[in-house]
Amino acid sequence: MSKGYIIFAHGEKFIRMAKLLKHSIESTQTINNVTIVECGPNVMLERTRAYELSPYEETVMLDADMVFLENIDHWWDHFTKFPLLITDKVKTYRNEWFINSPYRITFTSNDLPSCYSAFTYFNRNTTSIEFFKLLNNIISNWDEWTWRYTPVNRQATPSIDIAMGIAVAYMGITPFTPLDYPTFTHSKPENWRKFLSLNVDPNQIKIGNYVQTGILHYVDKDIVDELSKAF
Secondary structure, eight states, rough: OEEEEEEEEHHHHHHHHHHEEEHHHHHHHOOEEEEEEEEOHHHHHTTTHHHHHHHHHHHEOSSSSSOOOOOOOHHHHTTTTTTTTEEEOOOEEEEEEEOOGGHHHHHHHHTTTOOEEEEEEESSSSSHHHHHHHHHHHHHHHHHHHHHOOOTTOOSSSSSSHHHHHHHHHHTTTOOOOOOOOOEEEEOSTTTGGTOEEETTTTTTEEEEEEEOSSSEETTTTOOHHGGGGO
């Protein structure tokens, strides 16, 4: 069965990030097939086409602003047991689990399933087909869906994370795993560089006093060149 990663990117900066991510995967993984989809400005809507655009039988959809720092090939052995898996727990740069993140208030105040779209697995099955079609409908009809499912602290602008949470709730599925993966380090807020140092050496990225491991979702779009020194 073919396995690989798909990344959607619009514009020069995001394409550079996607290429760095591709390089990090090729440098650290044995399962290292990567497809970059250069898309239009509405990247969220384009990502709802991941099922039809992926050339793989098993796919992980990634955000462009990520890098792989160690091998996670063994995760795939677990993934194949599920039609669809969405990351529902992420870590801080200190390698601690995020708890009650202030950036997820729409989820917590509406009891919406926590979804981090930056790492999403799917294979060829009817559940995934239905999920991505529904995701497209939710983003295309944002007001209708969000007033129904997230009336408290409603987010007016479309978010694929929230759209995934709504889709999961509507379909009544549980695309999560009790294991400690899939996961990644989520560097929030976006301006974290104002508060923390970044040191990059060959084969190592250090934020503050902490060496980063696993998958780093660095968020800050201005550090691509600096991060590339690690690979």
